[in-house]
Amino acid sequence: MRILVLFLTIFSITVESYGSIFVGKWSDPVTPVMSDYVKRIVIKAEKEKAEAVILVLDTPGGLDEAMRDVIKTVMNTNIPVIVYVYPPGARAASAGAIITISADIAAMAPSTNIGSASPVQMGGKDLDETMKKKILNDMVAFVKGISKRKGRNTEVIVKMVTESINLTSEEALKKNVIDLIATDLNDLINKLDGKEIKKNDINIKLELKGKPVIEIEKKLKEKILTILANPTIAYLLLMIGFYGIFFELYNPGSLIPGIIGTIALLLAFYSLNIISVNWLGVLLIAVGILFFILEVITPTFGVLALAGVISLLFGSIILTGPEYPYGDISLKIIIPIVAFSAVFFLTVAYLGVKAQRRKTITGKEGMVGLIGTAETDIDLDGKVFVEGELWDAYSDTPIKKGEKVKILAVEGLKLKVTKTD
Structure with a gap:
């Protein structure tokens, strides 16, 4: 009897997912985490013979390499993939714009926008003119190939890269950058039903009305890694890591500060690698902390502490910038941390000097x-x-x-x- 119930349960799940519409939602920067998430959805859709995959997108952009991985997944599966910029107020900027135009069907909700696909915005790094030109030409060739294959307006899409233009959903539809506008997911499915697409030399007619919609949630691991892609979180982890290591060295054998500091530093370096920060900023922060520690070890009455403040402040400011798809780190976060660091290390140094001058009582x-x-x-x-x-x-x-x-x-x-x- 138990075997029969188990068989019926598995059968019902298989029947329910067969021919379903798989929906993924991504409202964060384009990172390797997004690439893995989209790949997981597509593999599941292929395995369960889904009718289509809809990626609901709202992103400021992100990393070039992660974007290309997503596009490879989208273009090399036989499952129709629809990218839908939603909800109203959402955007598909930078890398998100190119992912959208690479879809078999590109859709947007009213009051959304698409564009600003400059390569600089996808890397966040200061580039010299020669390198910038090479990357720009590479990106232009890349989007030309995609737009021609998908039958979209190549001229306008190239301007997204070279001139960082933005389009509303209505402008994008009028200029043949996207295929349709839908008010919500139900409206999108209704408008997609009956549409024919050609993918990998296969003609596919979408029959989506009445099909089950299965939303694929992020796994816990993906949620955690997405949080780590926030530069503010990375910055805080970096500082916690430095403080933890300092406490462990200052009080050998305490263990807990050292363990927390080591874990925080490892997570910080992983996060900083994801968001492709300015590593000069990381170096300046490390040097600033080193100056503070030297102030504690060999008190200089504030000289090294002042150098630490300057180094830590400038390193924190240039760690990321407003041109990054992740945004910069707020001065409301940076200034209190720099001030706390200065006060903390000066206090430790003062107490150390005081202890050295105190009369022996034992x-x-x-x-x-x-x-x-x-x-x-x-x-x-x-x-x-x-x-x-x-x-x-x-x-x-x-x-x-x-x-x-x-x-x-x-x-x-x-x-x-x-x-x-």
Whole structure:
């Protein structure tokens, strides 16, 4: 009976997914995480013989390599792939624009926009003119090939790359950059039904009405990696990592700060690699922290701390920039962290200097100057009571029992004392 129930369950799931419409949603920058997500959806769609894949897109753009991986997946599957820029207010900018035009059917919702596909915006790096020209020519050739294959307006699409133009959904439809405008997912499916496309030399007629819609959620791993692609998160992880390592070195054997710092640094470097940051900024941040640590080790009364503030501040500012599809790191985050770092390390340095100058309060040296009480008359020999202990003592001048004495020296197990007022 159990075997029969299991068989019926598997059969029902298979029937439900067969001929279904698989829907993926991506509202973040184009990263390797997106590439893996789209690939996972397409592989699942191929395996379960889905009718079509719809990628609902809202992105500021992202990395060139990740974009090309997504496009390869879209263009090399026999499953029809529709890219739908949605909801109203969404955009397919930079790398997102090229992904959209590479789809078998490109659709947009009203009040959305597409464009600004400059290669600089897809890398976020400062390029010299020669390299910029090479990358630009490569991207132009790339989008020309895609637009001709998909029958789109090559001239306008090339201008997205060379002139960073943007188009509303209505302008994009009018200029043959996209295929249709749909108000929502249901409207899109209705408008797609009956459309014919040619893919990989195969004529396909879309029959989508009434077909089950299966939304493919991000896995937990994909959600976490998407969060790590945020430059602010990467920056905070980097600082936590540096602080953790510092605490571990400052207090060897504490373990927890070192473990947290190491994990944070590894995650930070992974994140920084994803978002393709300015590594000079990372180096300046590291040097800034090093200056702070040197201030603690060899106090210079703020000279190294000032150098640390300058290095950390400039490194944080240039780590990313507004031209990045991920955006820059807010000064509201940078300034408090730099200020906290300066105050923290200066405080540690001050306490270190203070501890070095403090009078010794333990061992023989720590007893000199302490006040005690004569337990017996003291001339050449006697007894004194100091800090809860009874000691042998002597004095150059006679001291009577009960008088207060001050310790002048510790000689082996005997104290030299004098009468005090």
